[in-house]
Amino acid sequence: MVRARDFVDARLYPTEEDVVQDAFRHLLRARPDLRIRLAVHRYETESLSAAKAASLAGVSWAQMKDILMEHQVPLRLGAETLEEAEQEAQALRAFFQDPA
Template identity: 50%
Template sequence: MIHAQTLVDAHLYPNQEAVMADALRALLHDKPQLRIELAIHRYQTEDLSLAQAAHIAGVSFDRMKALLLARNIQLRLGPADADEARKEIAEMERIIARRELP
């Protein structure tokens, strides 16, 4: 088994936290179902919008909605106030900007 510190000692990563972050990114990339489960968990336990959950899960808005409904999870549709609406717009603009990068 390789330890995180070994990769740091080999100057492949600046610290163990960077190793773990990269390992988690790779894990979630290789196992899409984990991304979906994580998004569902965060939707239930955090103040996460449906669009944000869909982005984390790597699925469309409609697919995320269907996944939540299939588990009888109540949907929170629409912002509660103008400030929340602005935050959602900003988040969607960030997501779109990332997808437009080469």
């Protein structure tokens, strides 16, 4: 069995983490279905936006919205609480008032 350490010892990668990250990149490129399932999972379990989930899945925002609906995952559009809405409004005000 090949280990990540073998690649480092052969000086093909600087660290085992680099080996693992490259392997993940290739796996997700070869298996777009896994990219989509991972994006759906992260959207469900993290504060990942639909746009970021779409980027992770390698699809457009509109496609991601359809994928989430197909997986019966409720869309989080906009603030869920009054406090979140107020924080978003404050952030927008600060952004548009900043002269930079």
